[in-house]
Amino acid sequence: MRLFEAKSRKYMIEVNIMKKAVAMMMTAAMGMAVLAGCGSSSSAAPASSAASEAASTVSEAPASSTVSEAGSAVSEASAASEASAAETTGEYKLATDGVLTMGTNATFPPYEYYEGDKIVGIDAEISQAIAEKLGLTLEIVDMDFNSLVSAVQSGKIDISAAGMTVTEDRLQNVDFTDSYSTGVQVVIVPEDSEIASVDDLAGKLIGVQDATTGHIYCSDDFGEENVIAYNSGAMAVQALKDGKVDCVVIDQEPAKNFVAVNEGLKILDTEYVTEDYAIAVAKENTALKDAINAAMAELKEDGTIQGILDKYISAE
Amino acid sequence: MWKTLKTGFYQTFILNNNYMYFVQGIGITLLTTVLALLIGLALGIIVALVRSAHDQQQAKHRNPVLGFFNVLANIYLTVIRGTPAMVQLLIMWFVIWASARSTTQNMVMCAVMTFGINSGAYVAEIIRSGIMSIDAGQMEAGRSLGLSYATTMKCVIIPQAFKNVLPALGNELITLLKETSIVTVIGLKDLTKGAMIIQGKTYQAIVPFLAIAAIYLAMVMILTTVLGRLERRMRKNDQR
Numbered sequence: 001m002r003l004f005e006a007k008s009r010k011y012m013i014e015v016n017i018m019k020k021a022v023a024m025m026m027t028a029a030m031g032m033a034v035l036a037g038c039g040s041s042s043s044a045a046p047a048s049s050a051a052s053e054a055a056s057t058v059s060e061a062p063a064s065s066t067v068s069e070a071g072s073a074v075s076e077a078s079a080a081s082e083a084s085a086a087e088t089t090g091e092y093k094l095a096t097d098g099v100l101t102m103g104t105n106a107t108f109p110p111y112e113y114y115e116g117d118k119i120v121g122i123d124a125e126i127s128q129a130i131a132e133k134l135g136l137t138l139e140i141v142d143m144d145f146n147s148l149v150s151a152v153q154s155g156k157i158d159i160s161a162a163g164m165t166v167t168e169d170r171l172q173n174v175d176f177t178d179s180y181s182t183g184v185q186v187v188i189v190p191e192d193s194e195i196a197s198v199d200d201l202a203g204k205l206i207g208v209q210d211a212t213t214g215h216i217y218c219s220d221d222f223g224e225e226n227v228i229a230y231n232s233g234a235m236a237v238q239a240l241k242d243g244k245v246d247c248v249v250i251d252q253e254p255a256k257n258f259v260a261v262n263e264g265l266k267i268l269d270t271e272y273v274t275e276d277y278a279i280a281v282a283k284e285n286t287a288l289k290d291a292i293n294a295a296m297a298e299l300k301e302d303g304t305i306q307g308i309l310d311k312y313i314s315a316e
Numbered sequence: 317m318w319k320t321l322k323t324g325f326y327q328t329f330i331l332n333n334n335y336m337y338f339v340q341g342i343g344i345t346l347l348t349t350v351l352a353l354l355i356g357l358a359l360g361i362i363v364a365l366v367r368s369a370h371d372q373q374q375a376k377h378r379n380p381v382l383g384f385f386n387v388l389a390n391i392y393l394t395v396i397r398g399t400p401a402m403v404q405l406l407i408m409w410f411v412i413w414a415s416a417r418s419t420t421q422n423m424v425m426c427a428v429m430t431f432g433i434n435s436g437a438y439v440a441e442i443i444r445s446g447i448m449s450i451d452a453g454q455m456e457a458g459r460s461l462g463l464s465y466a467t468t469m470k471c472v473i474i475p476q477a478f479k480n481v482l483p484a485l486g487n488e489l490i491t492l493l494k495e496t497s498i499v500t501v502i503g504l505k506d507l508t509k510g511a512m513i514i515q516g517k518t519y520q521a522i523v524p525f526l527a528i529a530a531i532y533l534a535m536v537m538i539l540t541t542v543l544g545r546l547e548r549r550m551r552k553n554d555q556r
Binding site: 211 | 327331415420500501512519520
């Protein structure tokens with residue numbers, strides 16, 4: 001009996017993860033099914049023509065889900081009917097009607113972080129402003145940074161606003177809106193470190209947040225074997241404090257926060273890389289990208305975005 | 317659809333020699349698994365011997381020293397089986413061995429220790445079940461022929477027990493191989509991390525993850541075949 005208990009406990013973990021995944025897939029599929037209903041009822045086109053359009057666009061529909069057969073059938077059908085709705089009305093498609101679903105990784109102050117159980121920050125507020133411009137309600141979903149773009153591609157979230165930098169490789173798989181902020185990659189070191197500038201990083205162990213541009217640039221510049229990727233910036237900073245790595249390369253604003261709360265750390269004066277932050281949108285969802293760009297242009301015009309940036313980033 | 321897959325394939329394997337992430341990842345995964353297995357087996361056998369020796373004593377003649385080690389073994393089993401492997405790994409790396417630098421060697425060592433200790437708990441119970449499954453008459457026969465307890469264990473009980481538990485041990489090995497994928501949390505670049513790095517670089521999810529799923533599956537299938545052979549060899553003299 002002991003033996004079986006032992007094994008079953010170990011498997012419970014796997015089973016639980018599987019259950020969660022299945023539940024998520026079910027929710028996604030159901031959400032899409034509900035959507036399909038909404039889409040067809042709200043679109044003025046008669047059901048028969050919508051159906052035929054759906055049929056004609058099925059082959060082009062992005063096969064985003066590799067769920068169960070039923071699940072993928074539902075999602076494909078809904079994607080198809082959504083696409084046709086978008087064609088007829090000239091509108092963008094959303095994961096949920098009337099809701100702009102934004103994905104982010106809330107470990108990145110001041111761009112996104114938790115205040116109580118609410119996600120706040122620059123990206124959250126800018127997205128909120130954009131959603132208001134578009135007449136939508138904003139819903140924020142927290143997930144791992146490196147899952148964000150896959151979630152955008154598969155339509156689980158509409159946009160990803162997470163201090164994301166536009167790179168060539170990423171542009172092949174996802175579209176970016178206009179940039180709304182400039183990011184700077186900086187180097188955090190212990191106060192007594194012998195590293196004085198970016199040039200000294202060669203041969204040192206560099207901690208980064210997984211899948212960030214800092215991770216990619218450092219791997220290219222200083223060699224893959226010297227770069228250790230952690231799931232969050234906080235974990236990388238913890239590793240730095242323990243002396244597991246010699247420095248941490250991360251975006252400037254979160255870096256300031258990390259240095260402020262952790263004694264004995266400092267940011268190097270020399271900046272590593274300067275880059276543009278933008279919101280990621282699925283490739284086929286150009287209508288949404290255009291709408292966001294238009295809204296963002298207005299928000300830049302009337303100073304809303306600058307106001308949000310100033311609110312969170314104190315000029316020193 | 318085809319175009320997406322084609323770009324995905326190109327970006328995952330060919331672009332910037334990305335396939336090297338998989339090659340190096342397989343190396344780290346296999347190294348961690350094999351070393352952890354050895355530690356797990358050693359720990360498991362010791363704990364199983366203590367536990368079964370203790371349990372096989374007669375009610376009124378219990379050895380206090382054995383009792384002490386039995387309590388230790390029980391604590392070990394409870395704690396290790398009662399906490400998630402990922403938590404154990406994080407504690408090992410960020411708490412117990414906080415001073416370690418993040419060299420690949422250190423990270424592999426930490427992973428090997430964690431998974432070895434983790435696996436040892438499960439192996440211990442598997443082996444104990446094997447020892448307990450051997451009829452008590454075997455021990456009595458061995459002892460009455462003048463063999464010592466240790467010799468009877470070594471030459472009579474363990475070989476038979478090992479044959480009985482081989483399928484369960486194989487199962488544990490397979491679980492161990494797959495479970496090493498959580499070493500990504502300490503930054504070790506194993507097979508799973510390789511796919512995650514490629515995903516972070518290119519934002520391609522489908523091909524890298526399907527690729528590592530296929531690689532893990534292939535490794536497990538090879539293991540299953542080898543274990544099946546071993547099992548058949550060991551059963552050659554059986555009259556079943």
